[in-house]
Amino acid sequence: MKLKKHRGIETLKSRYGLMFVTPWIIGLLLFFVYPIFQSLIYIFSDVRVVVGGTMMKWVGLDNINYIFQKDxxxxxxxxxxxxxxxxxxxxxxxxxxxxxxxxxxxxxxxxxxxxxxxxxxxxxAGSVLAMLFQYQAGDVSSIQSDESVSSGMIDVSEIIAFTGLPQQIGDFISTTLSGIMNIIWxxxxxxxxxxxxxxxxxxxxxxxxxxxxxxxxxxxxxxxxxxxxxxxxxxxxxxxxxxxxxxxxxxxxxxxxxxxxxxxxxxxxxxxxxxxxxxxxxxxxxxxxxxxxxxxxx
Amino acid sequence: MLKMKQFSTPESKALYQKKMMQKAGSFLVSLYRYVLLISISYVIIYPMVFMITTALKTPDAFLDPSIVWIPKVFSLEGFTQAFEALDFSNSFISTLVYEIVAAVIEIFSCTLAAYGMARFDFKLKGILNVFLMLLIFIPSQMIIIPMTINFSDFDILGIVGLIENIIGEPIKINLLNSVWPFYLPSLFGVGLRAGIIIFMYIQFFKGLPKELEEAAWIDGAGPFRTFLSIAIPSSGVILFTVSVFSVIWHWNDYYLAVMYTSSNYPMAVKLNTIEESISVLFRKHAITEKAMIVMAACLIFILPVLIMYMIVQKKFVQSIDKVGITG
Known part of the structure; x- marks a missing residue:
């Protein structure tokens, strides 16, 4: 009892610190650590969502075998x-x-x-970029090559045709260009x-x-x-x-x-x-x- | 000056030459800098312009080789159809309700944890630091499956099960399609990319001078009082930076939203499935017609964030200099 009365400022401060992080610890346990364990268990089980809850069956290494050998x-x-x-x-x-x-x-x-x-x-981050790349990648450019974003920036294909290099190199360069765009973005x-x-x-x-x-x-x-x-x-x-x-x-x-x-x-x-x-x-x-x-x- | 140029001694000539060399060097450096910066800006601005012109073109303009940038006929048809395909009014509201509110909650809940980690010493700190690193490194996609399943039958501490046993009737609390899967993790500081947010806060609080807070301590303010009236008011810059990040991440969030909701999708999800909605709604399958609507939809999607950025850009650009989030 006496010890408690004479606790120093350090103990007090450490207690306050714990007070600040307690919600976060709870959050970590409930919404981070626990789900991680669950999803690790899911690797080795067959999980199904059925009426009234979830059904889990231990299947061992089946899932891993499947994704590597059958998929x-x-x-x-x-x-x-x-x-x-x-x-x-x-x-x-x-x-x-x-x-x-x-x-x-x-x-x-x-x-x-x-x-x-x-x-x-x-x-x-996200959908817009995916859309942009999707539309530059193939579909639109097949209508008119200028419409593709990356090849529109610098018309590689024409330069390649002008220098007389084979088509593959041109393709490679334009792929790299669109890669660069992806990277910069x-x-x-x-x-x-x-x-x-x-x-x-x-x-x-x-x-x-x-x-x-x-x-x-x-x-x-x-x-x-x-x-x-x-x-x-x-x-x-x-x-x-x-x-x-x-x-x-x-x-x-x-x-x-x-x-x-x-x-x-x-x-x-x-x-x-x-x-x-x-x-x-x-x-x-x-x-x-x-x-x-x-x-x-x- | 004149004396300098006459080169009274060989040393001064050498000095002058060296100076000129340095000048030329710094000129080359700045030239190099401008060339690189401008060429990369081009890569950034080009897709934006591409988006805008594509959205404004009529489908026929795609087939006209004379039109590259500025269409002869501007049409807003793309935008009206994109609004419809995005189900704009609904998806905008659900983005605000689900995502943006969660972002705001996250901004404030993370300060608590970070302040505790930065200012106080306690036993668990070592372990918590490890967990912070894990939180940064393990993406939320890894745990999305158990999270979804847990939220679909919410019974995380077994309390609901206990009540079930007492009453004798099965209770099922399905939190999916409600705001709670977004709010609850945010409330406890483990929401979307919370790890990196807490990390930024910690770095900032560590750089903040302690003296003011100690003075408040001596004057008898409790820890929370100190936190609210001293620490928070002096961390405006970091709050601002983190708010911008958090709002953007939540706005763009697709992976969580698509699992936690099955109707009233936020806009990011709507945008991702827009091609199907276009086919269903307008029966348009030609790629040119789609491109117009999709690009218009992309513009609509980024416009609110862009407007926000334009409003705060000056402050944001300056605050980056001050936050020292990565010490």
């Missing part, structure tokens, strides 16, 4: 999804870093460029994060660099990049999650189609397989990053 599309989709992530995420990361650093400097027209570059952040939030990260680097460091006679290039490698290391990790994780859950992602689309037909077990198995692959790859990258870059900068 005609999943293995392909998984490979394609992972491959897309593999080449888009690094490009998004680097591109948004370059743009973020550029936009955080002082130059004429900065406000205008910022307004333009935040546009993707405002409306990219998914850079929105990342640019915002980088700009805000750039503001936290003290100006003093650059002045010291100038006194020491560092070039711009050295400034980037020895001041900007190490100071941005936290932002880079955050942006990497954000980019991976964002790309993985975009509406153009093939695995997500397939899993959602399965959910429509109430094959919850299989959908769950697909989602978690995909997520584990992505998570393992991201974890590896983060580990390497910590091991070889972040620790050296410390």
């Amino acid at each position: 005609p599309e999943f293995a392909n989709n998984l490979g394609q999804g992972l491959f897309t992530l593999l080449y888009t995420c690094p490009v998004i990361l680097i591109l948004s870093m370059i743009i973020g650093i550029m936009l955080s400097g002082q130059f004429k027209g900065r406000l205008f460029f910022r307004v333009v570059y935040f546009l993707p952040a405002i409306m990219a 998914s850079c929105g939030i990342q640019i915002v994060l980088f700009i805000s990260g750039m503001q936290t680097i003290p100006e003093l460091l650059y002045e010291v660099g100038k006194v020491e006679g560092a070039t711009k290039w050295e400034e980037f490698w020895f001041i900007t990049l190490p100071m941005l290391s936290n932002v880079i990790v955050l942006v990497l994780v954000f980019t991976v999650v964002d790309a993985m859950t975009s509406q153009t992602d093939v695995v997500m689309t397939q899993a959602y189609a399965l959910m429509d037909s109430q094959l919850y077990g299989r959908a769950s198995a697909m989602l978690w397989t995909y997520f584990l692959c992505v998570g393992a790859a991201t974890g590896l990258v983060l580990w390497l990053y910590n091991r070889f870059c972040a620790s050296r900068w410390q």
Whole structure:
């Protein structure tokens, strides 16, 4: 009893801290941890929604066997999804870093460029982008090639025809172009994060660099990049999650189609397989990053 | 000045040359910057313009090779049909009711958790940090199936089951198609992308000077009083930034909405299935006719967010400089 009376300010503060986070802990348990366990169980069971509740039957590894051996599309989709992530995420990361650093400097027209570059952040995520790409991809362009968004930007096919290169190379270039568009449009939030990260680097460091006679290039490698290391990790994780859950992602689309037909077990198995692959790859990258870059900068 | 240019000593000449080199270098850097920025802006602006012109064209204009950008006849037919295909009045209201209110709830509920994590030390903090990372990294699509099933038969702590046993009658609480699947997670700080929102708040609160709050403590204000009257008023910038993000994410949310609702879809879902609605409503199957309506619908969809952005853009652009969300 006496101990309770003499509790210090630290104990009191820790209690207040707990008071603040209690709702969040409840939320985490009810709407995050518990559903995660449930969906992990769903992987190994046959889940059906019937009148008056759900019916679950333990089926062991059936779902996993099914998606890998019997499903005609999943293995392909998984490979394609992972491959897309593999080449888009690094490009998004680097591109948004370059743009973020550029936009955080002082130059004429900065406000205008910022307004333009935040546009993707405002409306990219989702349906509109999916629609745009769908309409540029094939259908409209078959009517009139100029109508396709990416090939309309720069008329690649004509340039290719002019230089006399084979058709395949032209196709490849126009695919890459539309890929670039996709990538730039998914850079929105990342640019915002980088700009805000750039503001936290003290100006003093650059002045010291100038006194020491560092070039711009050295400034980037020895001041900007190490100071941005936290932002880079955050942006990497954000980019991976964002790309993985975009509406153009093939695995997500397939899993959602399965959910429509109430094959919850299989959908769950697909989602978690995909997520584990992505998570393992991201974890590896983060580990390497910590091991070889972040620790050296410390 | 004149003396400088006469180069009285070889050193000053070298210095002058170096200066010129630097000047040329910085000119090249800024040139490079403008070229890159302008060419990427082009990629951003082009699709917008494409959307607008396509929406305004008549179907015949697609077949006319002389019309690339500005159609000879402007038609608003695309827009009237898009309004109908989107079921605009209904879907707009349900977007507001389901998504935007959830966004507002989320903005405020997340401050509580973040403030607790940033300002206080307690035992569970290490574990909670791990969970925060998981919350950022595990997308809500991973748990959407059990969430939907749980909400369709809401009995999350077994309380309903207990009452069932007492009364002896089966009760089924189906929360799907109501606002609760959107509000409840938001209320507890685990809504749509809550992880990254809490993370931003934590970074901001950590950078906020403690002294004011300590003064309030000494003056006898309780923790919640301090939070409400000191911490919240001084975090206008981050509240603003996060609000913009959260509203946009909720506005664009498709994956949650399509599972939690089966009628009164929000606009994002309507937009995603617009091709079918066009075929059903207007019996139009030609791609040119569809393109016009779809692009008009896309414009209608982004317009409210765009207007919001145009209103707040100056403040948003400036606040990005101040928030330090990623320290």
